[in-house]
Amino acid sequence: MNDESDVLRPYPIDSSQDKVFRKIVFAKRDLIPRITSILLHIITYPLMILSKFLSKKSINEDGEEKSFLEIGPFYVSTRTNAMDSKYFYVVRDGKIWFKPIAAHPHASWKLFNKNGSIDNTKIPLISVSADGDNILAVDQNQIIHYAKSNEVICEVSFDCPQWKVLESRVKWTEKWFNMDGVSLIVNLFKNPILKSLPNYRSIAMSHKGHDTMYYTDMKGKKHPDPYVGVTTIYILNDDGTRIFFADPWLQNKFDNELTTPEDGQFKAETMAASASTVFLIQRARNEYGKEINKIFTRFADFDSIGSNPALRATYNQNNIIPLIRIIPSEDWIEQPSISLDEKARLTKNISILQIGWGQNNRQLRVQGQNHLGQNGYFFKNIYHAKWNFQVINDMIIDEDEFSSESVPHTGFERGPQIAFDYENGSLQPNVISPLQKLTLEKFSHRGLNERGLHTKLVLVLNHGFKLSIPLYARRGWKSLLGISHENIWKLVIPLEYFAQDDLYLKEILEKIFHNRSRHSVYVYERKDQILITNVYFSRYKFQFIFKNKSN
Known part of the structure; x- marks a missing residue:
């Protein structure tokens, strides 16, 4: 973790978190699991003996x-x-x-x-x-x-x-929604069987548990998860532009989405996943016919991105209370491309493997040939910058696995634009003197829960100062049960703005936002406009209005 080559790691190291981690993990290990284990052992011992006898008999046959x-x-x-x-x-x-x-x-x-x-x-x-x-x-x-x-x-x-x-002893299940108690009722009205998407490019099982033990949020807090774990299925759609995921606690099946990199325009050829880390690759050829590649990773599951309403999370970057997750979570990381010199080339076959605790312990692999034309795979740690190559003499790779020479030399193919800027917005109540321009940047009609981290409300003041306010979204309880797709929205003003002496900025922060950094809002996507307004019980009201692009 302290390796100087760990240059892509997006979160800081906080050594004090190791003490917090040990207290939480080993308290759970020494007390709760022991009591639970003893009770379960007493109840299930006769069934276990019978099961072992039948299993061994069947295996021998x-x-x-x-x-x-x-x-x-x-x-x-x-x-x-x-x-x-x-x-x-x-x-x-x-x-x-x-x-x-x-x-x-x-x-x-x-x-x-x-x-x-x-x-x-x-x-x-x-x-x-x-x-x-x-x-x-x-x-x-x-x-x-x-x-x-x-x-x-x-x-x-x-x-x-x-x-x-x-x-x-293996028990297969095709029923995906398994929330204790609730699933018995909800599954009577909704089909719990999970089916893949038509013509999907990749599907990947992910399980984060005792092998990875914890994850670190963007402020360096460690969040132990060794016993319950997090299970996620990720699926890459037919054209490689959309990543959907399912979680045993989610009734919505593959309605949940992680937008691909480059604001949803990246077209992944293949996807792999491990312990909540998603790995994407795209191959192409440049104008000279040389094979090129682009690679992204992101640590993201329903819990870590802050969408699980059952887990405490906060946008307050100064919060130090253990087990309260700091959000937003890790963004997409563009990995170093693999240099392909002389005879080197890649297949689309990729893997990501768990190799230790924390999300920094993942190994990326890409199958291919090195500069001598030898078969094997390129590999590296997820946050390291340098790719290495492992020669595998007995590996057989069909020629069809490699990128065809007939691939157009046009560079990387991109998907349709899904995020747009909405300019010339208006504000109610109207604050004329300090405000010059109002823009909603990179807004997507797919929903911000799918979009990630880039949507912002930008206020340009008369003297040119830009106040950039992220607009985030989380899932609510109704969404968790599949009753609604509505999100819980937040405008989060970065705290550093409140420490500045700019008079125009101070006026905006006081008159519109009443010097509060976080605001619960509703986002209404109407036919002719996008409206962002306070929730109903707010004492001070504001409305940001943007004309819809289709009008």
Whole structure:
């Protein structure tokens, strides 16, 4: 974490947070889990004995395997190849096969969960993704299933290819909305089955839990999350311009969105994810025909971006209370492009792996060839600047995986513009003397919860001073239950403005905002205008009015 090469890290280091982290994590570990574990052990012990007996019996009966020659080694995930910190997984013949990462290189592959299928349905599978303790499979009907892999226990030998499954208890589910108690009622009225988007480019399982232990917000606060964890499925749509996500606590399924970089105009060719970190890549050719690439990452899930109303979050950058998350969260980070000299080139196959605690411990991988034309993968730590290359002599890459020479030499393709500036706004009550111009910058009609961090209300004062006020949004309880898509909106005035001596600025802050830094507002997108106004119970009222672009 203190490595000087950690140049892309967007948050500060606060050593005092280590003490807070240890107190919270180990208090939970030593007290609550012990009590819970003892009670659960007493209740479930008879069932556990029976389950182990049946599982072992079933495992011994099913001896179907594939040799290591039938399924070659892989080091970067694809739609049909996946890996987590424990196992390799592949989809072949409509079934999931797996083997431990720690097994001998010549170890054979076994059917996952004894039959390789979703319980006993035998529906052919077409895709697999894994991360942390979670595994995801998509069947031929585009239904998404997921399960926990932490109760699959294997015995391996470093000296011989033989390995065996000691225990395998896997329960697949296709019901996504699992909020305790509430789901029993809500799922009676809404279909909880999760289906993929038509013609999606990528789908990725993400699980943040005991392997990553905590995340750090933009002010250096550490937020432990070792026991409950955060499970997210990210999906990249058919043209690569939109990233949707689903969370077991969200009824809205793939209605939740993270806008792609470059204000939603970046077109990702492929997406990968791990422990709430999303990884995007786009390949292209420049005007000279040389292959080029653009890469982005972002740490973002429903909790960290501040949208979960069940978790305390604040826009107050001076807040030091533990477990209150500072928002907004991490923005998209443009990674260094991979230099492709001589024979070097890339495939679109990428992976991101958990390699330790905190979001700084992620490894990025991109499959390709180095300058000598050798197969392998480029890799680096997520916040480091330098890419390295690992040669894999037994890696086979089809020529079709590489970018075609026929790709137009036009640079990076961009998606349609979704964020616009709305100028010549008006204000009620009218403050004439200090205010020259009013603009709503980078506003998107998709909703600010999808947009991220860039929408701002900009007031230009008569002497040219710009007052730039971010406009943020979070989800509310009704949105969490799928009843409404309405957001909770905030205008957040940066605190440094209140410390300045500019008289015009002081007048604006007093007359319009009454020297308060944070304001709850409503945003109304009407046919002919966009209206931003205080919530109803505010003592002091203001309205910012902007003419709609379509008019």
